[in-house]
Amino acid sequence: MSSLPQAQHTLSVLVEDKPGVLARVSLLLARRGFNIHSLAVGPAREEGTALMTIVVEAPELEQVKKQLHKLINVVKITELDPAHSFEREIMMVRVSAPPSRRSEVIEVASLFKAVPVDAAPTTIAFVVTGDPMKLRNFLNLVRPFGITDLVKSGRIAMARDMKTQSETLRAIG
Amino acid sequence: MTNKTGAEILIASLEREGVTTVFGVPGGAILAAYDPLYDSPIRHILARHEQGAGHMAEGYAWATGEVGVCIVTSGPGATNLITPLTNALTDSVPLVAITGQVSTQSVGNDAFQEAYTVGVTMSATKHNYFVTDPDDIADVIHEAFHIASTGRPGPVLIDLPKDILAATSNTHEPREIVLPGYKPSTEGHPLKINQAIAMIDSSIRPVLYIGGGIIKANAHDEVRKLAEAANLPVVTTLMGRGAFPDNHRLALGMPGMHGNYTAITAMQESDLLIGIGVRFDDRVTGDLDSFAPDAKVIHADVDPAEIGKNRAVDVPIVGDARRVTEQLLEAWGDRQTPDRAGWLARLHEWQQTYPLAYEQQPDGPIKPQYVIEEIYRLTEGDATIVAGVGQHQMWVAQFWKFDEPRRWINSGGLGTMGYAIPAAVGAKTGRPDDLVWAIDGDGCFQMTLQELITASTEGIPVKIAVLNNGSLGLVKQWQKLFYNGRLSATMLGDHPDYVQLAEGMGCVGLRAQTPAEVAPVIEKALSISDRPVVVEFVVDPEEMVFPMVPAGRTNDEVVVRPGEVVKRKNVSRLDTTA
Numbered sequence: 001m002s003s004l005p006q007a008q009h010t011l012s013v014l015v016e017d018k019p020g021v022l023a024r025v026s027l028l029l030a031r032r033g034f035n036i037h038s039l040a041v042g043p044a045r046e047e048g049t050a051l052m053t054i055v056v057e058a059p060e061l062e063q064v065k066k067q068l069h070k071l072i073n074v075v076k077i078t079e080l081d082p083a084h085s086f087e088r089e090i091m092m093v094r095v096s097a098p099p100s101r102r103s104e105v106i107e108v109a110s111l112f113k114a115v116p117v118d119a120a121p122t123t124i125a126f127v128v129t130g131d132p133m134k135l136r137n138f139l140n141l142v143r144p145f146g147i148t149d150l151v152k153s154g155r156i157a158m159a160r161d162m163k164t165q166s167e168t169l170r171a172i173g
Numbered sequence: 174m175t176n177k178t179g180a181e182i183l184i185a186s187l188e189r190e191g192v193t194t195v196f197g198v199p200g201g202a203i204l205a206a207y208d209p210l211y212d213s214p215i216r217h218i219l220a221r222h223e224q225g226a227g228h229m230a231e232g233y234a235w236a237t238g239e240v241g242v243c244i245v246t247s248g249p250g251a252t253n254l255i256t257p258l259t260n261a262l263t264d265s266v267p268l269v270a271i272t273g274q275v276s277t278q279s280v281g282n283d284a285f286q287e288a289y290t291v292g293v294t295m296s297a298t299k300h301n302y303f304v305t306d307p308d309d310i311a312d313v314i315h316e317a318f319h320i321a322s323t324g325r326p327g328p329v330l331i332d333l334p335k336d337i338l339a340a341t342s343n344t345h346e347p348r349e350i351v352l353p354g355y356k357p358s359t360e361g362h363p364l365k366i367n368q369a370i371a372m373i374d375s376s377i378r379p380v381l382y383i384g385g386g387i388i389k390a391n392a393h394d395e396v397r398k399l400a401e402a403a404n405l406p407v408v409t410t411l412m413g414r415g416a417f418p419d420n421h422r423l424a425l426g427m428p429g430m431h432g433n434y435t436a437i438t439a440m441q442e443s444d445l446l447i448g449i450g451v452r453f454d455d456r457v458t459g460d461l462d463s464f465a466p467d468a469k470v471i472h473a474d475v476d477p478a479e480i481g482k483n484r485a486v487d488v489p490i491v492g493d494a495r496r497v498t499e500q501l502l503e504a505w506g507d508r509q510t511p512d513r514a515g516w517l518a519r520l521h522e523w524q525q526t527y528p529l530a531y532e533q534q535p536d537g538p539i540k541p542q543y544v545i546e547e548i549y550r551l552t553e554g555d556a557t558i559v560a561g562v563g564q565h566q567m568w569v570a571q572f573w574k575f576d577e578p579r580r581w582i583n584s585g586g587l588g589t590m591g592y593a594i595p596a597a598v599g600a601k602t603g604r605p606d607d608l609v610w611a612i613d614g615d616g617c618f619q620m621t622l623q624e625l626i627t628a629s630t631e632g633i634p635v636k637i638a639v640l641n642n643g644s645l646g647l648v649k650q651w652q653k654l655f656y657n658g659r660l661s662a663t664m665l666g667d668h669p670d671y672v673q674l675a676e677g678m679g680c681v682g683l684r685a686q687t688p689a690e691v692a693p694v695i696e697k698a699l700s701i702s703d704r705p706v707v708v709e710f711v712v713d714p715e716e717m718v719f720p721m722v723p724a725g726r727t728n729d730e731v732v733v734r735p736g737e738v739v740k741r742k743n744v745s746r747l748d749t750t751a
Contacts, residue, residue: 016354020291020303027295049353066478072300072320075354 006057008037010087010157013068014076017043017050021073025052028067034058038089040154049075053156080157090153091135094118094125096146105145112138123148176341179307180205183271183333184213185345186314192242194602196220196229200246201286203273205338210244218602218631221623223250225595227257228621231266232599235582236557236607238391240321241266241599246273248286251293251332256589258297261328263586264412265389267321268328269314270298276336277305290332299327304334307342315347324357325476326389357475361492361500369447369471369488370504373403376445376469378516381405382428382457385412385585386450386474388578392495393417396449399498402505404513406520408436410451412585415575425520426529429457431567431718434527434739437728439520441741443468450474450494453483454586455725463727473497527733529571531716538713539688541565541640545572548610548638551695556608557600559583561593561617564646567718569612580607591620597635598628608636608699615641615665622674628705629679636698637680637707639671642714650717675707683708 015021022041029036037055044051058064061079068077080087093114097105102124109116109126112134118125128138132155139147177185183206187195194216199207210217220226223245230241241261245254251272261268275284291303300320302313310333317329373379381400387393393416400407400423407417408428417424428436440446446468451457453472458464461483472480473490480489490497533543545568548556558573560566560583575581582600584592597611618639628635649663675682681704685694691710698706721732729741 020295023292024295031296063478063482066482070299070476070478072352072355 006059009056009058009061010080010082010085010155011052011054011056011061011065011068012078012080012157012159013052013054013074014044015050015052016073016075017048018073021050021071022052024071024073025054025068028064028071029054029056032058032064034064038152038154040156053154055155078159080159084162085157085159087131087155087157088129089132089135089155091128091138092117092125092149092151093128093139093142093147094123094149095142096122096148097124098122101145105142108138108141114138125149176343177345178205178209178339178341179310179333180338181209182307182310182342182345183314183338184209184215186311186347187215187242188213190240190314190318192240194218194233195242195244196226196233196599197244198223198226198246198250199244200250200273202247202275202335203244203250203271203333203338205335206244206271206273206333217244218598218627218633220595220627222621223253224256224591225598225621225624225627227254227268227270228260228589228592228595229599229602229624229627230268230270231257231261231264232559232582232596233603234266234268234599235596236579236600237603238579239267239603240318241268242271243268244271246286247275247290248288250286251290252288254330255294255297256587258294258328258330260584260587260589260592262297262299264584265326265385266328267326269317269321270328270330272330272332273338274303274332274334277334278336280334290330294330297328298330299325301330301332303332304337307337307340308344310337310342311345311347316350316352319350320352320355324355357493358477358491359475359493359496361473361490361497363500365488365490366497366500366504369490369501372445372469372471372488373405373447373501373505374508374511377513378443379403379405379445379447379513380425380439380443380468381407382410382440382446382448382451383407383413383416384410384451385416386494387413387416388450390450390475390494391578392450392498393578395495395498395502397421399502399505402502402508402510404510404517405447406439406517408432408440409575410454410457411570411583413450414570414573414581415578416450418576419574420576425524427570429454430459430722430724431571431720432457433529433571434720434731434733435520435523437720437722437731438523438741440465440468441728446470448472448474449498452479455483458483459722459726459728463729527720527739529720530734533688535688537688539685539691539710541642541710541712541716542568542572543688544638544640544691544710544712545569545612547691548612548695549573551692551699552608552610556580556610557582557604559593559597559600559609559611561611561613562588562590563614563617563648564642564650564716564718565612565614565617565640567647568640590617593617594621594628594635594637595624597637598624598633601628601633601635611635611637613637613639614646615639615643616645618671619665619669622678625675625678625680625705625707633705634702635705637705639707639709640712641671641709642712642716643667644714646714647718653717654723671707671709680705680707684711685709686711
């Protein structure tokens, strides 16, 4: 049924914080038939601007990036290279945890520093923060217990400060 | 400062932008704006359909170089504008569209005549606005004109709810524009300019490939100087006809699907394409893999998204076409003009061997090309020509000799049938002293003919030549060539009677049915200046547009006339002679 997964690209899009901007951005991606894997938006450093982190599944993004640049409300676009950026996501997951298996569930959760935030007689809800790989691994480990609810924040990402990093490395070395 | 209504601020803002003419159709939600318009010096042309108002504004913009303005109501008024907006977006026409909207408290409730105009037109505009505060109107109008007319021009829509038009504000003047995400480049990068000049200087078989961007940027003088300084043969795309004079020794005319053999083949054999204000459209390149295989490419455009989109580029230059061409000229300086004698001689030889051709038999049916050449002869080419979309459009683009910009108006990118009549009305409104001829097909004519009532009522004496072949001719041509001649739904039949129809709409109706009647009927049309004139030319229904490179096929094989394909002889990549 499903075709091969397409490459994921992470875009950091700085926009003017105005109504309809999200619609304009997502419309351009939709026009090309590109799926948005995740999207997180919040106010950016400068007042009146917002930063979108968009993870897009697409074979290539050059033309879409140029088209996004043409949107009047888009201020800046950066495609983040995974090797030179870091990503985080928050996930809330409710796991089936009857009394007989509760301690097992808590043990797995503690390996991932997953924080229990809600407990009921047969379930526990955790909040987990991490990069996509960590969240995927956590899900794989708790899936056998049974997942009853799942919500993800969408990825946020930031480019590494390469200058600072190399100085740090030199200092360490 | 005294309070003004949003509607009053709107009309005053249009006046401040220098607007003298608007095209529109009023309705409930926009009524408030029409009240101050009643007292304004701005001329309002009442179109018979909102699509007509939009194309009129486009024709006006093309003819004058100013921003075209149209005003319509909410709901169906706004949705009827979608075709002109998309057309203007594709052909980069500066347009400001004002739409009424239901009151803010009704928005989103499926109120009477409500459509989500900003949502629906998001992909049909360069930018659009939904105004929710009368204090914003002056700013938004000012910004809209700025966005529509700068960078790559395009349509901007402003949606104004009824209660916002009625509400009062004491903010009447726009503030300084602040658009952190909109900073079009005008100046080409000096390094790229120098690289380009070095390539132009050393090129053996260059072709200057120019389009609509030259006309938008008013760069035609600079382009001619560059072509002459560097001895560059010039092809002008469909949108660029008139950007370089057709009577110039370096003019090769139009390339592309229905271009002439020489223009097409010059690009194929070129070692350097210098594209300015063009977008390597599929109608020009044909099959991309075999397009201009030996050519290095210099591509200058104001829109960075066009550069490298279809064809890889060796020297990209982002900037305004006029400024970039000036920079190229400055960088060329007093270099010696290369003689390029061999290359130019070859082009000349092709022009002699493969001219555009048709045969008009004295007792045969009227050939559509003959009508175009006769209008050209009898007007001495001093006319603004507007076309719809189809065979007639291609024949005009091929056979009319354009020698200045803004005198050729057509729907190129979107291919909007029915464009000619309203666009001609708009062009004539903007340049009332010009002779404006729409050369239209019968299929196109029937899509927007009601705008001739606008023309006769408003006293806009355009002339419309209807090349009547009783069919949707270009579609029929494809059926004949690619669908075994099965004419599915392309025959329009014997109606209407164009003379009666024209008279009924307050125009003069004339008809020519034989070649001998063509010139007299054109002369008669030219003698009438107080009313619009419709001239029906009953033309040969079997005539087809050639040359032709079928869609997606290689430009190396040009069908110059039915059954005759001229294949390009391969040129070695190492061949350094012309």
